[in-house]
Amino acid sequence: MQYTKIVGGNGLEGEVPISGSKNACLPIIAATLLTHETCILHNVPDLTDTSHMLEIIRYLGSKVQRLEKNSWSITAQQVNYQAPRESAGRLRASVCLMGALLGRKKQAIVPIPGGCNLGARPIDLHLRAFETMGVTIKMQEEQVYLSAKNLRGTTLSMEGPRGSTVTGTANLIMAAVLAEGITTIQQASKEPEIGDLCHFLVQMGTKIHGIGTETLTIEGVDTLYGTEFTIQPDRMEAGTFIILGLLCGNSIAVTGTQRIFLQSALCGLFDAIPHMGEYCHWENDTLHVSHAEKMPPFSIQTRPYPGFPTDLQPQITVLASQIVGTSYICDTIFPERFAHVTEFKKFGMHIEQRTGAIYVHGRTKLQGTSVQAMDLRAGGALYLAGLTAHGETTIRGVEYVDRGYEHFETKLRALGATIERMEA
Ligand code: EPZ
Numbered sequence: 001m002q003y004t005k006i007v008g009g010n011g012l013e014g015e016v017p018i019s020g021s022k023n024a025c026l027p028i029i030a031a032t033l034l035t036h037e038t039c040i041l042h043n044v045p046d047l048t049d050t051s052h053m054l055e056i057i058r059y060l061g062s063k064v065q066r067l068e069k070n071s072w073s074i075t076a077q078q079v080n081y082q083a084p085r086e087s088a089g090r091l092r093a094s095v096c097l098m099g100a101l102l103g104r105k106k107q108a109i110v111p112i113p114g115g116c117n118l119g120a121r122p123i124d125l126h127l128r129a130f131e132t133m134g135v136t137i138k139m140q141e142e143q144v145y146l147s148a149k150n151l152r153g154t155t156l157s158m159e160g161p162r163g164s165t166v167t168g169t170a171n172l173i174m175a176a177v178l179a180e181g182i183t184t185i186q187q188a189s190k191e192p193e194i195g196d197l198c199h200f201l202v203q204m205g206t207k208i209h210g211i212g213t214e215t216l217t218i219e220g221v222d223t224l225y226g227t228e229f230t231i232q233p234d235r236m237e238a239g240t241f242i243i244l245g246l247l248c249g250n251s252i253a254v255t256g257t258q259r260i261f262l263q264s265a266l267c268g269l270f271d272a273i274p275h276m277g278e279y280c281h282w283e284n285d286t287l288h289v290s291h292a293e294k295m296p297p298f299s300i301q302t303r304p305y306p307g308f309p310t311d312l313q314p315q316i317t318v319l320a321s322q323i324v325g326t327s328y329i330c331d332t333i334f335p336e337r338f339a340h341v342t343e344f345k346k347f348g349m350h351i352e353q354r355t356g357a358i359y360v361h362g363r364t365k366l367q368g369t370s371v372q373a374m375d376l377r378a379g380g381a382l383y384l385a386g387l388t389a390h391g392e393t394t395i396r397g398v399e400y401v402d403r404g405y406e407h408f409e410t411k412l413r414a415l416g417a418t419i420e421r422m423e424a
Helices: 022-034 048-059 085-090 090-103 122-134 166-176 192-203 235-248 259-265 267-272 311-321 342-348 374-388 397-404 409-412
Strands: 004-010 014-015 038-042 063-068 072-075 107-111 136-140 143-147 155-157 182-186 207-209 216-219 228-230 249-255 279-283 284-289 301-303 325-331 349-354 358-362 368-373 389-396 419-424
Touching: 014 235, 014 409, 022 038, 022 048, 022 090, 022 166, 022 192, 048 063, 048 085, 048 090, 048 397, 063 349, 085 090, 085 107, 085 136, 085 342, 090 107, 090 122, 090 143, 107 235, 122 155, 122 166, 122 279, 166 182, 166 192, 182 342, 192 207, 192 228, 216 235, 235 249, 235 259, 235 284, 235 311, 235 374, 259 267, 259 311, 267 311, 279 358, 301 311, 311 325, 311 342, 311 349, 311 374, 368 374, 374 389, 374 397, 374 409, 389 419, 409 419
Parallel strands: 014 249, 038 228, 155 182, 301 325, 368 389
Antiparallel strands: 004 389, 004 419, 038 072, 063 072, 107 143, 136 143, 182 216, 207 216, 249 284, 279 284, 325 358, 349 358
């Protein structure tokens, strides 16, 4: 069992290079199943989630070779359609195997997906989309059995009760690219990660119109081809480090992304936090972030892109605790995504919970403590709290953080953090 010790309270400074995006990369790895030719992927982050996904497609028959640290060659010459129950069940993004295997094989057996415990995470919108394409579906012992005589284009909305589904949109796109006829997706997810998937598929020979908008039109083709593609930077990792800079940065330089990309991909963060511009400034493609001395309290509602991202909700809560006044944070996407509040209170944060929302009363001086990570983004937020707090913090459950932040502790140490990974 691993845990991490942090001694907080120091100002941090230096450069932090942003890695490739986990949530762009996982569906794209699944999409390599759609061709028998070789795909070469660059800027693939070195994470347990990406290792798991590569293992799964290797199990399905793909030839998977590491070319360099973050570059992989994948060739799915022969593919079987039954995903491994154990590892696929652990990874939310394994749900994307359904669309890719339906596209390639017209059938799939995939475990009900796992992933971070953020409250209810149904897949009804995914399955409904497949049914409208002529797929028959049955569920048995936590497995989903999908098959279709032929896959026909459809027109439908991917909007659910809490906005459009991201992996649901990815799934439908991957089932549609080799289907007969045209598929029109209304209220498609507009997350930048979906844009990356679409650009990858276009490079493979797909015809997709409306990329980046809420209406995608996909013309099914007969064959897709191998291609070489670079995964976009991870905007959630960037957002996490930007918030760290606002918390305790003498001056943190966020590199490895383009200004035009990050300003657009993180517009939800930049638009939500008042006076952000006073603490962040661009020098070419490097974003310099410094400690937010006097930031007014804010009111945030998480929304699908381009709104404030739910994957930065725990992190922005730590910032709210350091701001004088009361901030309001509501998660409209995952109303139960507040399991971390009990851990935050151990630092001394003053947080009042409501249904699907919290009030954070700042400013509180945080004291080091012992806490437990319960999911990936909340785990990252515990590091931010530990680095802000005075004294020593112990974080257990750090395996969650290894799922989605590449070399997180190495990057923090390079900024001057006193941080050590221990074996219990
Ligand atoms: C993706 O999860 C991300 N994961 C999540 O990031 C992210 O928090 C989430 O999108 C929202 O942005 C990956 O991309 C691997 P959804 P996903 O389907 O696709 C409801 C991280 O930390 N819904 O967009 O599973 C659902 O309950 C992770 O990297 C249905 O009702 O999320 C939720 O309320 C955490 N029926 C809302 O839609 C469905 O069939 C959005 O879920 C599907 C979803």
